[in-house]
Amino acid sequence: MYPDSETLRNRRIRVLLDNSKYYWLSSIVLALLCLISTSLLSHSLNSVANALYITVLGLIGLYSVHFSQKQLKKVPLWSPELWFACLVAANGVLWGIAGRNDGIYLTLAIAQAALAGLFLASHNRLSFLSIxxxxxxxxxxxxxxxxPILFHIFLPLMLLIAFISYHGHRMMVRTLRNELESERLTSLLTQNQSELQxxxxxxxxxxxxxxxxxxxEVELRKEVNQALILSEEHLNLAMTASGIGFWDWDVPNRKVYHSDTERFFGREESLQSGEFSLLDSVCKDDLPAIRRLLVRHLKDKSTFYQARYRIxxxxxxxxxxxxxxxxxxxxDDSGRALRMIGTRRDITKDMQLQEELSLSSSLFNNSSEGVFVLDDKQQFRTCNRAFCQIFARQKGELIDRSLFQVxxxxxxxxxxxxxxxxxxWYGDIVAARHGEERFPLHLTLTAIRRDxxxxxxxxxxxxxxxxxxxxEREIKYLNNYDKLTGLFNRSYFHQLLNQFQEHQPLSVNNYAVCVLNLDRFKSVNESLGxxxxxxxxxDLSARLSNFSDPVRQVARMxxxxxAMIIEYEKDQDRLNVTLSNLLAEISRPFLVGDHELIVTASIGVCFVQKGNLSQLLNQAIAAMNQARYKGGNNYQFYHQKLATSPLERLQLEKSMRKAIVNHEFSVDYQPKLNLLTGIIDxxxxxxxxxxxxKGVIDPEEFIPLAEETxxxxxIGEQVLNKACMEAATWRERGFGDISVSVNxxxxxxxxxxxxxxVQNALITSSLPAEYLELELTESMLMEDISHxxxxxxxxxxxxxxxxxxxxxTGYSSLSYLKRLPIDTLKIDRSFVNEARDGETSPIVxxxxxxxxxxxxxxxxxGVETKEQLEYLKGLGCDYAQGFIISRALPSSEILPLIRHSNLQTLSQTSESVH
Incomplete structure (x- = not known):
């Protein structure tokens, strides 16, 4: 065995060889990206050559890893550090030369430095040399x-990478040392365990x-009594190891010695002194039997005393x-007992096993199914009552008869x-009873083998x-239909979807699967019952069932x-019309008792294609969730961006919960231009x-999940608090009276x-209430207008x-608008978009x-062009918001825009200021 330092050094080298191949592979990949970027953008021969050098060096590095691994197997103490230092230094120089060109080359050089810190963490000198x-x-x-990138981005990032690489190296060395120590201790423990066994x-x-x-010795009675006393300690040890306890009763003096009182009775105190107190622990129901057996033996009416009892x-x-x-x-001479010696053992498991056997026997005899046991020649050994009833025979008639004769x-x-x-073997067969009567029988037959x-x-x-x-036939029929609505249920709809896989001609872009979910249906149940x-x-099910072609099947999920299957015959315009008609049909008022109800729906649609036959329902649900995120009362088609597995959704929800606790959510601000003053206020x-x-996550990905969970x-409360705090800070810094809107x-x-x-957010931030605006959608308010x-x-x-x-965009807000204390209307971007290229918008x-x-x-x-801006200004619109003004910006970037904004600057160009 090598010394500890040599073993740790060897382990670090093996980790270096395992990880360095990824270092060289990442260098090659980044070099190829560099080469592609050069070919597409600059056509610089120097950059092309440099990328080729890096690629060649990466291949040499990969070969050196392979060679070193073979060499290390031959010579465990051999070290490739000098080779690697030269190759890593050369690679760092080449990437440094590539990075002097700025742009994508500098970005890839930084990425390569970060990967060096990651993959070369086992040898800090190598990673530090590369960085x-x-x-x-x-x-x-x-x-x-x-x-400016030098001091703003490049040097800080490289210092950060070096810092992280250093600490990563320390952590890895510490981890390797702990692994070696753990292996050493495990080896010692294994050796000691073997000796102990x-x-x-x-x-x-x-x-x-x-x-x-x-x-x-017990059978020898008096002759070995003295030997028992002398070996009492050894005897107790033997009893403990074998699970048997020992007791010795001095009958005339009413004293008893019990071994292992803690093991048997759960007591630490000795029962040696005082009166015989075992009976105090015995279950009262068992006392009469114990006394009867004990008295019988003391009177010499039985050879041995043996009793089972509970404590x-x-x-x-x-x-x-x-x-x-x-x-x-x-x-004594009169036959009176003077001393009694015995053993004790815990039979709890034996009694439990006996009880289980009794229960098994009861289950066997009282089972509603016929149970029987055959010998190795398939002849009956025993059977239960149910089997005898099935075949209308007595048990005695069946014993020793062959199975298939019965x-x-x-x-x-x-x-x-x-x-x-x-x-x-198990399955359904046709059996006979009474000689001729045939009946269906489900049979399971299992062979039991010896050792x-x-x-x-x-x-x-x-x-x-x-x-x-x-x-079963009746249940199967009922299982295909929803009890409340009479529509197909989820199970049957899955069978319909399976037909697309079984019959390929059905899956050739002729059908679409739709999932429809009522918007805010929960409020109807909560408010009206x-x-x-x-x-x-x-009533809704009746409308969907009576909807004309091309809706083919409707099910309640x-x-x-x-859910619905729509045949659109490759005509998406026809499908759009059908979906619009569906939304209109659903939004017609329902008269339920004394209540006139108006509901809307969110519809998700996916096309039936060869590549998604097993994911039709999941994709339609994903599109439906997107429709709900967009406010409901609309339909959305599935696209790949919405593809999220249940596991990914669960992981995203878990990350979202951590993000809330760690305050990872930030706030960007999209400015609104005051068309009367020309400034952003x-x-x-x-x-x-x-x-x-994962970096920046699109709100369209996490907000629907946040609403669902x-x-x-x-999240909304954190956004409200941050927005109020920053708006108050802007006022203190002299940026003027800037209002902030929060959804x-x-x-x-x-x-x-x-x-x-809301009150706590205003108090905590000291923001005057008139500079906070809260935005709501009309679909939210229509759930309960009184509330x-x-x-x-x-x-x-x-x-x-x-x-x-x-x-x-809603259906009912106009009739209630006067009743609501609203200050501002925000025109949806879909209406503003109509005013393009000099055209007007009647709705606006x-x-x-x-x-x-x-x-x-x-x-x-959604104002995006100068023409739209001038059109809205001519109509007397108060504010404009859109890319012509600016996209949403962080707080640090929005303030310079607010400071320098004015209407004259915007009117001089058709381009966005950002």
Missing amino acids: TLTALIPTPFLYLNGN KKIKKRTHQLEMANQRLIK TLPGSDKMRWLEDSGKVTER IQTDQSDRILHSVGNNDK DDSISHYLGICRDQSESDQN IDVGDQLLK SSDEF SVEALVRWMHPQ GLISA LSSHQIRRDDLYEV AQDFLNQLRSLGVRLALDDFG EAIMAMSESLRLSVVAE
Whole structure:
């Protein structure tokens, strides 16, 4: 064995060889990226050559790894560090030369330095050498070029990489050292265990011999009494090891000695002194039997005393079974017992096994299925009552008869062949009883083998299928339909989807699978009751069932979720019309009792294609969730970006919960341009998530999941607090009176503590309430208009402003608009988009006219061109928001834009300022 230092050094070298191949592979891949970028962008021969050099060096590095691994197997103490130092240094120089070109080359050089810190962590000198050379060579070039990246990004990143590499090296060395120590301790433990087992085996043999001597000594009575006293300690040890206790009763003095009182009775105190107190621990129900057996033996009416009884452990309700065996060893001249010696053992497991055997026997005899046992010649050994009833025979008639003489089936050869090969056969057969009556029988026959692999018995179980076949057909029929609506259920719909896999012509772009979910159906059940909700589902099911072509099949998948198969014959325009008609049909009012209900739905659609036949329903549900995220009352088609497995969703939810606790969510701000003053005096807060491993995650990926899991409330509260704090900070720094808009989710407005959450955010940040605007969608408010009025008035009492987002996309908001304390209408980007290339938008003009009569301010979303901006300004629109102004920016970038913004600057160009 090598010394510890040599062993650790050898382990580090093996780790280096394992990881360095990834270092060279990553260098080759990055070099090829560099080569591709050079070919597409600059066509620089120097860069091409440098990339080729790096690639060649990477191949040499891979060969050196292979050579070193072979050499290390031959010479365990051999070290390739000098080779690797030269190759890593050369690689660092080449990447440093590549990085002096800035742009993609510098980025790839930084990435290679980071990978060196990761894959060469076992040898800090190698990783430091690579990082240092990669960092030093580009530095003078970047400095002479006056490139701000040098101090802002490059040097800080390289220092950070070096710092992380150093600590990673320390952690890896510490881990390797711990592994070696653990292996050493494991080896020692294994060796000690082996020695201990040998000692235990030897000691066990000695104890068994001692136990045999004890039996002989008890039979010798008085002659060996003195020897028993002298070997009392050894005897106790032998009893403990063998699981047997020992007791010695001095009858005239009423004293008894018990060994292992803690093991048997759960007591640490000795029972040696005082009166005989064993009976105090015995279950009261067993006392009469013990006294009877004991008195019988003391009177010399039995050769041995033997009793089984239960005791209760102190401080516990558990019962323990003990068995005492003893014999009077001394009597006086009158025959009165003077001394009694015996043993005790714990028989709890034996009694449990006996009880299990009794239960098994009861189960065997009382089972509703026929159970029987055959010998190795397939002749009956025993059977239960149910088997006798099935074949209308007495048990005595069946014993010693052959199985197939009783069952009388023409499948006997096949059954015996299967049992002989597989030790088991089960299936449905046709058997006979009363000689002629044929009936269906489900039979299971299992072979039981001995240790030598020969068959000792056969165990059989059978069940009369006469009645169950009919019941099964009825249940199977009922299982295909939903009990409430009469539509197909989820199980049958899966069978319909399986037809696309079984019949290939059906999967040639002619069909689409849709999943429909009612928006906010839960509020109907909560506010009007389950009966109203059930009737609504029945009426909706009737509409879907009566919907004209091309809807082919409709099924109810769960509470308020339905699925459909639509035949669109490769005509997507026709499919779009069908889906729009579906949304319109669903949104028509329902009259349920005294209630007129208006509901909307979110529809997800996926096309049936050869590549997705096993994922049709999952893809449609993913598209449906996207439709819900977009506010409901719309349909969305599945695309690859929505593909998320259940495991990925679970991992994303877990990461989201950690992100909430660790405050990983940040806020970007999209400015709103005041078209009257030409300045930016308002921004909208938008949540962003920088995942530690995945980087920036699109809100369209995590917000639907956050709404589904209820985490959106916690995220929304963090966004509200951060937005208020930063808006208050801007005012303190003299940036003027900047209002901030924050979106509220449907989960937040349903919470009873929304008023306190907003109030606490204003108090904590010291932001005046009039500079906070809360945005809600009209679909949220339509769930319960009375509740909406109440909580909006509560929020309005704080002094905050209220805005109605995506205005015009709903069905019912116009009739209730006067009743709600709304300050601002936000025109949906879909309407603003109509005003392109000098065209007008009647909807935008109508909303402007209505807002003027109601004295509401208007914000236009999605403004992207100068023509749209001028059109909205001419209509008297108050604010514009969109890429023509700016995209959403972090707080540090939004402030310079606010400081320098004015309408004249924007009117001079058709390009966005960002």
